[in-house]
Amino acid sequence: MLGPAAQLPPRLALSVWAGAGRLCSLKSRAATRKDAPAARRELSDFPLRSPDSDSEELAFYTSKSRFDPxxxxxxxxxxxxxxxxxxxxxxxxxxxxxxxxxxxxxxxxxxxxxxxxxxxxxxxxxxxxxxxxxxxxxxxxxxxxxxxxxxxxxxxxxxxxxxxxxxxxxxxxxxxxxxxxxxxxxxxxxxxxxxxxxxxxxxxxxxxxxxxxxxxxxxxxxxxxxxxxxxxxxxxxxxxxxxxxxxxxxxxxxxxxxxxxxxxxxxxxxxxxxxxxxxxxxxxxxxxxxxxxxxxxxRKNLFTENLTPINYDVFFHMVKQCFGKRNATLGYHLPSLSPIDPKHILVQSRQHENTKVTEVYPQEFKRLFETIECSNDHTCKWLYEDMEDLVV
CATH class of the missing domain: 3.40.50.150 (Vaccinia Virus protein VP39)
Incomplete structure (x- = not known):
């Protein structure tokens, strides 16, 4: 494999060569939980690059002005x-x-x-x-x-x-x-x-x-x-x-x-x-x-077996969901993110359930994501609703 994919783990090669194929692997690893409280299903609303109240991720280059300084x-x-x-x-x-x-x-x-x-x-x-x-x-x-x-x-x-x-x-x-x-x-x-x-x-x-x-x-x-x-x-x-x-x-x-x-x-x-x-x-x-x-x-070590150019959008939305209620604790957010036992996730990622989102450092968010991704407890790692509506 040529280019940036040459020395990445095998799981990464296809995504690099094909331009990342955003969301292309989500259906195979997602679960639907209809009985989850509606107020805690933000992750299931999964539009590509959608804005949220904190990040203000907007549609790119919407201005038509030719005179922007x-x-x-x-x-x-x-x-x-x-x-x-x-x-x-x-x-x-x-x-x-x-x-x-x-x-x-x-x-x-x-x-x-x-x-x-x-x-x-x-x-x-x-x-x-x-x-x-x-x-x-x-x-x-x-x-x-x-x-x-x-x-x-x-x-x-x-x-x-x-x-x-x-x-x-x-x-x-x-x-x-x-x-x-x-x-x-x-x-x-x-x-x-x-x-x-x-x-x-x-x-x-x-x-x-x-x-x-x-x-x-x-x-x-x-x-x-x-x-x-x-x-x-x-x-x-x-x-x-x-x-x-x-x-x-x-x-x-x-x-x-x-x-x-x-x-x-x-x-x-x-x-x-x-x-x-x-x-x-x-x-x-x-x-x-x-x-x-x-x-x-x-970073050289940005990509691992569990964070790849294929599933990075899941990582983005995990972080965005957490900051959607930035004063809430990890113990509050985890049940709406994954069907895996929250206590198990927290122990494996060396976090406490009462830790607030704003107390978690960037690399700890990555470790939390990778802990869920590499868990063997469940075939489905993440919770989504209406997966058939996702753009793949």
């Missing part, structure tokens, strides 16, 4: 700082970068000077000629495509311009080949999460990572991204700061090692609309608001 790196000082914190010193920085919406190309030039090769995906065609001019004397060190990274492999075929692109088509043009999940990454992605739809982008990337889909067909691709202070606090939260702790916190920390590399005031960035027009408006955010430059590295 974007942030761009326009400071050479900042560009040099970013290169340094990523380890780009001297001529030893021979990485391949996929840069998201480089705009005027200030960071692009800083990367090129280190000897890195850059693939620029720019959604605003106004910047395309300028970016192409940067690569004229660089051989094939810079390649430019009119494309939005955050709309690669879209679910919605009616997305507005700029034209969307499939990662398989893009990577084939570039001659990029997949690496096994345990080996590493063929490239690094660098950019700024969109001002509008930041949370949607976080959710899409999560699904792609867990499904080994889109760019993650090609290995454990690292992300170097600027993220808003608000979303940074949420994805990094744990039981020590429960006010920010939520579904995204659990899923991102289970999926990736996340490291803060740099903080920069929002005032350091220029915001432009489509067609390069500057945005002049008062920000509703405090003047001291910062963007956080983080490295998100998918």
């Amino acid at each position: 974007k942030r761009y790196v326009t400071s050479r000082r900042l560009a040099q700082t970013l290169v340094q914190v990523m380890g780009g010193t001297g001529k030893n920085f021979r990485n391949l970068f996929l840069e998201c919406n480089p705009g005027p190309g200030i960071l692009t030039q800083a990367l090129l000077k280190t000897g890195a090769k850059v693939i620029a995906l720019e959604s605003d065609k106004t910047y395309i000629p300028h970016l192409e001019s940067l690569g004229k004397n660089k051989g094939r060190q810079l390649e430019v495509f009119h494309c939005d990274f955050f709309k690669l492999d879209p679910d919605n075929c009616e997305l507005p311009k700029p034209p969307v692109m499939e990662s398989q088509v893009l990577f084939k043009k570039l001659g990029i080949k997949a690496l096994p999940w345990s080996t590493g990454s063929p490239l690094k992605v660098i950019g700024i999460f969109p001002i509008k739809g930041e949370r949607n982008a976080l959710w899409k990337l999560l699904h792609d990572i867990y499904a080994c889909d889109s760019i993650y067909r090609y290995g454990r691709i690292e992300l170097y991204m600027f993220i808003s202070e608000k979303e940074y606090q949420k994805i990094m939260a744990n039981p020590r700061n429960p006010q920010f702790y939520q579904v995204l916190s659990v899923l991102w920390q289970v999926a990736c090692e996340i490291k803060l590399l740099h903080m920069e005031p929002c005032s350091s960035f220029d915001s432009c609309t489509q067609n390069g027009q500057s945005v002049h408006r008062e920000s509703p955010e405090p003047a001291q608001q910062k963007l956080y430059f983080i490295r998100m590295t998918p």
Whole structure:
């Protein structure tokens, strides 16, 4: 088996090769319990990527506006700082970068000077000629495509311009080949999460990572991204700061090692609309608001025999159901999640029935899920209702 599946357990190979096949194995392992209290059957309502009150997982890219502002790196000082914190010193920085919406190309030039090769995906065609001019004397060190990274492999075929692109088509043009999940990454992605739809982008990337889909067909691709202070606090939260702790916190920390590399005031960035027009408006955010430059590295041990690209959606919905009543205990939630004896699950996962959801750390949620998945007590591990209505 080629690509990311090459060194995964046998159960994972099919899902990686076929683009994860979400929900394709749920019917064989699900049970229906009609006598369960209706108020405790949230998991049986199983729409793909459905919103919930805590995670606000929304339909991706629903905005039709062509004038949504974007942030761009326009400071050479900042560009040099970013290169340094990523380890780009001297001529030893021979990485391949996929840069998201480089705009005027200030960071692009800083990367090129280190000897890195850059693939620029720019959604605003106004910047395309300028970016192409940067690569004229660089051989094939810079390649430019009119494309939005955050709309690669879209679910919605009616997305507005700029034209969307499939990662398989893009990577084939570039001659990029997949690496096994345990080996590493063929490239690094660098950019700024969109001002509008930041949370949607976080959710899409999560699904792609867990499904080994889109760019993650090609290995454990690292992300170097600027993220808003608000979303940074949420994805990094744990039981020590429960006010920010939520579904995204659990899923991102289970999926990736996340490291803060740099903080920069929002005032350091220029915001432009489509067609390069500057945005002049008062920000509703405090003047001291910062963007956080983080490295998100998918974990080598993310996938096991019990958490795979086939059943990851079950893990997502287990966590979402728990945070649906975040002040409830594990002892309250488990009977509506699985027919297996809750006390047995808790003992095996080293948890107490009176432990609140907000007291459970991300890796403990993973252990809880895997405990249920690997149990031999029941053929059916999870409880669903109306399984025939699921999309498979």
